[in-house]
Amino acid sequence: MxxxxxxxxxxxxxxxxxxxxxxxxxxxxxxxxxxxxxxxxxxxxxxxxxxxxxxxxxxxxxxxxxxxxxxxGLAKLGQVRQGRGRKASISEEQVKAIVHDTLHTKPAGQTHWSCRTMAKHAGVSSATVQRIWHDLGIKPHRVDTFKVSNDSRFEEKLTDVVGLYLNPPAKAVVLCLDEKSQIQALDRTQASLPMIKGRGATMTHDYKRNGTTTLFAALNVLTGEVTGRCFDRHRHEEFLKFLKVIDAEVPTGQAIHVILDNYSTHKHADVQRWLTRHKRFHLHFIPTSSSWLNQVERWFRDLDVKAIRRGSFNSVPDLIAAIEDYLQANNEDPTPFVWTATAESILAKVTRARRKLTEVVNQ
Incomplete structure (x- = not known):
């Protein structure tokens, strides 16, 4: 027991x-x-x-x-009782030196430390370095990417878009629109092997390029349904054609709020003239360098992972057929993304990032 x-x-x-x-x-x-x-x-x-x-x-x-x-209690937390337990094989001074050098120095000719290079530098085993890094949450091998927007109207645009997500207007549809350009129809140079018990599927690392297509997609924020069309190019002419597709699909009497990025195609004079004749369309531009704010970008990632990246396409029509199959499957059982972040919480995070960047620049 x-x-x-x-x-x-x-x-x-x-x-x-x-x-x-x-x-x-x-x-x-x-x-x-x-x-x-x-x-x-x-x-x-x-x-x-x-x-x-x-x-x-x-x-x-x-x-x-x-x-x-x-x-x-905590009164003697930092004290070690004499004669108790296994004696440390590395001193606290060595641990502090390893941590300091990891955070503030680089090995000669390299961008970051590895367990082995630090172990050789500090005169300890690589297992000791790994244990210290793990316990203190130090990860020299990882780099997280970021980009803080410098848009002068960042707060205004952010508040506008997040407001549509959290409190969409009545008798209106909110669409996240963007184009995924240069989708390549890649064909593998040799036949792929299927997955079997004990071994995953395989495919050759090299490929043949058989052309490209551009997908225009509009994600319905409320329902998760996606309207998509593939075109050879992504000029303002194609953008206008896609707006007309949306205009035909959305029932008359509903306003259409479109969230999109600052690509020049979206602001072309011909587009502006068309919008003046179609008053129910309202464009909402996200801040520059803020593609994460457009929910259709998340849907594009799913499309790439689930339908394109591991595919093999003999031609552009084969690629378009695969995209259309994914669109149909998505719309038969749509799942909307749930937006939870408020404009205030995002602004606070961006403010902290800008302050930290300023501190680093001024050091």
Whole structure:
């Protein structure tokens, strides 16, 4: 019969705040960070064996740290009892040096440290470096991309578009419109092998180009249905043809609010003249460098992953047929994307990003 699970550790609000700050620290002693993580998990009711596996210490250590906290609280969190436990094979000074060099230096001729290059630099094993990086959440091999919009009307455009998502107007349809240009009809140079038990499907890494097409697509924000047409090019002439398709499909009497980017085609003089004769169309432009704000971009990603990337197309008509099949399947069982972020929360995040960029530039 297994032993009963230990009860959750009782923490005050101030103790939890202190431990959460310590668990994210990149300058505190490695052992202190581990202990803070153990105590937080224990307070959440996680079993000792799971805690030991997640933090990288033994269950005996977990039980000992729990007992010590219940006895002494946080008063002696940073102190190590003499003569207890396995002696550290690396000093706290070495850990601090590894962390400092990882964050503030680069190896000669390279853009970032790896476990092996840092291990050679610091005179320790690569496993030691990996453990320190893992425990402190340091990931030199990863780079997250971003782009902060410099649009002078960013707040105005953002508020307008998010307002349509969160509070769409009555007796109107809201469409996210964009074009996915230069979709390539790629054919593999050799036949692909199907998936079998014990082995995934295979395809050659090289391919033959058989032409391209451009997909114009408009995602209905409320229903998730998509109207799409493929054209050879993506000029204002094709854009106008697609607007006429939308005009024919949307019932008379409904206003049409179209969310789209700042591509010059969307603002062409011929387009403007057509819009003056079709008063129910209202264009809403997203801020520059903010494609993430247009929901149809998310649908384009699904199209690419599910229907195009692993396909093999002998011709452009084959590619268009595959796109149309995906459109039909989507519209038979549409699922709208649910937008939850408010304009205020996005603006706060962008403000923090701009402030951080300014600090880096001024350093």
């Amino acid at each position: 297994s032993a009963p699970a230990a009860p959750p550790l009782l923490l005050s609000d101030s103790q939890r705040a202190t431990l959460e700050q310590l668990s994210r620290s990149q300058t505190a002693a490695h052992r202190q960070v581990q202990r803070a993580r153990v105590l937080l998990l224990a307070a959440d009711g996680v079993a000792n064996t799971r805690i030991s596996a997640e933090v990288g210490v033994t269950p005996v250590t977990v039980r000992a740290w729990r007992a010590r906290f219940e006895e002494e």
